[in-house]
Amino acid sequence: MENFIVSARKYRPANFKSVVGQASITTTLKNAIKNNHLAQAYLFCGPRGVGKTTCARIFAKTINCKNLDENVEPCNNCESCESFNQNRSYNIHELDAASNNSVEDIRNLIEQVRIPPQVGKYSIYIIDEVHMLSAQAFNAFLKTLEEPPAHAIFILATTEKHKIIPTILSRCQIFDFNRIKVDDTVDYLEYIAKNENIAYETDALNIIAQKADGAMRDALSIFDQVVSFSGSDITYKNVIENLNVLDYDYYFKLTHAFLSNKISETLIIFNEIIDKGFDAHHFINGLSEHFRNLLVCRDQITIQLLEVGANIRDRYKEQTVSCNEDFLFKALELSNKCDVSYRLSKNKRLHVELTLISLCNITAEKKNSDKPIIKKEHVKSEKKVVEEKISKKVVEHQKPVAKKETPVMVNKPKSFSSFSIKEKLDKNTENKVEEPKVIEKIEAPENIQNKEFTEKELIGKWHLFSDKMGGKPRIFNTLTSKDPKLEENNIVSFVIDNNLQEEKINEIKNELLGFLKTELKNTTIDFKLIISDKEEENNKLYTAEDKYKHMLSKNEKLNNLKQEFNLDLE
Numbered sequence: 001m002e003n004f005i006v007s008a009r010k011y012r013p014a015n016f017k018s019v020v021g022q023a024s025i026t027t028t029l030k031n032a033i034k035n036n037h038l039a040q041a042y043l044f045c046g047p048r049g050v051g052k053t054t055c056a057r058i059f060a061k062t063i064n065c066k067n068l069d070e071n072v073e074p075c076n077n078c079e080s081c082e083s084f085n086q087n088r089s090y091n092i093h094e095l096d097a098a099s100n101n102s103v104e105d106i107r108n109l110i111e112q113v114r115i116p117p118q119v120g121k122y123s124i125y126i127i128d129e130v131h132m133l134s135a136q137a138f139n140a141f142l143k144t145l146e147e148p149p150a151h152a153i154f155i156l157a158t159t160e161k162h163k164i165i166p167t168i169l170s171r172c173q174i175f176d177f178n179r180i181k182v183d184d185t186v187d188y189l190e191y192i193a194k195n196e197n198i199a200y201e202t203d204a205l206n207i208i209a210q211k212a213d214g215a216m217r218d219a220l221s222i223f224d225q226v227v228s229f230s231g232s233d234i235t236y237k238n239v240i241e242n243l244n245v246l247d248y249d250y251y252f253k254l255t256h257a258f259l260s261n262k263i264s265e266t267l268i269i270f271n272e273i274i275d276k277g278f279d280a281h282h283f284i285n286g287l288s289e290h291f292r293n294l295l296v297c298r299d300q301i302t303i304q305l306l307e308v309g310a311n312i313r314d315r316y317k318e319q320t321v322s323c324n325e326d327f328l329f330k331a332l333e334l335s336n337k338c339d340v341s342y343r344l345s346k347n348k349r350l351h352v353e354l355t356l357i358s359l360c361n362i363t364a365e366k367k368n369s370d371k372p373i374i375k376k377e378h379v380k381s382e383k384k385v386v387e388e389k390i391s392k393k394v395v396e397h398q399k400p401v402a403k404k405e406t407p408v409m410v411n412k413p414k415s416f417s418s419f420s421i422k423e424k425l426d427k428n429t430e431n432k433v434e435e436p437k438v439i440e441k442i443e444a445p446e447n448i449q450n451k452e453f454t455e456k457e458l459i460g461k462w463h464l465f466s467d468k469m470g471g472k473p474r475i476f477n478t479l480t481s482k483d484p485k486l487e488e489n490n491i492v493s494f495v496i497d498n499n500l501q502e503e504k505i506n507e508i509k510n511e512l513l514g515f516l517k518t519e520l521k522n523t524t525i526d527f528k529l530i531i532s533d534k535e536e537e538n539n540k541l542y543t544a545e546d547k548y549k550h551m552l553s554k555n556e557k558l559n560n561l562k563q564e565f566n567l568d569l570e
């Protein structure tokens with residue numbers, strides 16, 4: 001790999017076609033050339049490294065080419081094209097306003113603008129980072145921009161459009177360059193790798209593209225860095241090592257441990273990550289990203305937001321099956337909280353560890369709660385029954401089966417590899433727990449108004465309603481924080497901790513009451529909120545020690561662990 005030329009230079013696009021990820025802009029520019037509708041001033045805006053200057057140069061070359069092909073691309077053969085390609089064209093002038101931002105610099109430029117080009121029709125003036133010009137320089141430039149000579153075309157480029165004064169903006173045709181999509185970057189890197197006879201794993205290129213964060217220039221220089229490190233074989237392992245990226249595998253393993261309530265395993269994995277020299281804050285952000293990815297890949301509409309390679313995408317799809325949305329919302333909330341308060345925490349390691357323990361406890365809390373659990377088998381049988389249209393008897397079965405004594409996890413986690421396709425299909429049916437509701441409506445005898453109901457039934461319906469509120473985490477969390485009680489005269493009482501919760505409940509109170517009345521077939525149901533001061537105090541965990549005690553009450557093993565690892569509180 002000795003004579004591997006720096007990709008950023010070698011693979012700089014030479015025509016519009018080879019510009020990556022900015023198709024709408026290059027098409028518009030080509031049409032302007034084709035129809036001879038050239039503006040005298042353009043403003044190219046967008047993040048760094050997305051091809052603004054490259055496009056400006058190609059544009060300059062194309063409008064001066066003497067033999068444009070039918071696709072309005074430069075021929076790269078004529079005298080003008082050759083002088084462009086060899087960087088010796090007199091028709092292009094570039095000013096970097098970041099370092100030449102004085103009035104003097106602009107005056108020199110204006111001097112040049114007056115001189116018509118010797119060869120070709122147009123002189124192009126590219127002013128990079130134009131927002132850096134001083135106020136006086138801007139003013140000096142404005143006159144020229146108002147009445148430029150016919151042979152002059154200005155292309156102003158900036159990463160900070162909001163810093164450009166309106167008088168300049170109104171005189172330019174504005175193009176907004178996009179951040180280049182990960183997929184587009186990967187495609188281009190694949191093209192280069194093939195051209196250079198470099199073997200690669202697509203997941204590896206994907207990591208490079210993600211690290212470049214939408215800037216092709218960065219992607220190419222990272223690519224070069226990786227090639228010089230790992231030679232002509234780019235593997236996922238090499239890339240994550242070289243770029244100091246935490247392997248996705250850790251996040252998958254951790255999530256698996258959270259779902260199975262394996263606190264010790266979680267802490268051991270985290271320890272391994274820290275030992276490898278990764279920053280804990282970075283790790284927490286990565287974990288949030290992981291939960292977010294698990295969430296977006298649940299839905300066909302949002303799956304496009306998943307910017308990872310095909311193999312990793314499959315793993316996400318696989319893992320999300322074993323999570324439910326309830327878990328993911330809570331997990332996101334916890335990891336995000338940890339991120340926000342990270343800086344303020346004194347013992348950062350423990351801060352993260354407490355979050356990891358809470359993450360393990362999400363499923364444990366669920367186990368302990370009275371929340372009715374619908375077993376897979378029941379859902380299945382319901383489905384069958386729907387098909388067979390057997391009525392009465394079914395109604396009994398449909399009711400969510402609460403199993404307080406022997407809790408059954410709906411989403412009992414398994415290792416990814418042990419998932420069979422059939423199991424996955426079965427799992428998918430779990431998403432349709434709402435089905436019983438529909439049947440019940442169909443089969444409800446016309447007039448059983450004001451039916452008696454038990455507290456257990458009430459709680460079941462309450463949770464059905466909570467699930468409906470899954471999209472509103474605040475309300476959802478409040479509703480699921482406790483179970484409602486059934487008091488005399490069908491009054492449903494619900495204890496809340498504070499005014500904020502009261503506000504949240506009142507927002508949906510009518511909807512909730514209507515739902516309960518319909519579902520429980522009783523119109524006399526009323527609703528009562530009780531604010532508990534005592535509860536409030538109990539629930540507020542001010543210090544790390546409080547938090548620890550709270551955790552301990554949920555999982556006794558924690559103490560052994562604390563001793564074993566010699567952990568200390570802040």
Ligand SMILES: [Zn+2]
Nearest residue numbers: 065075078081
């Ligand atoms: Zn040409």
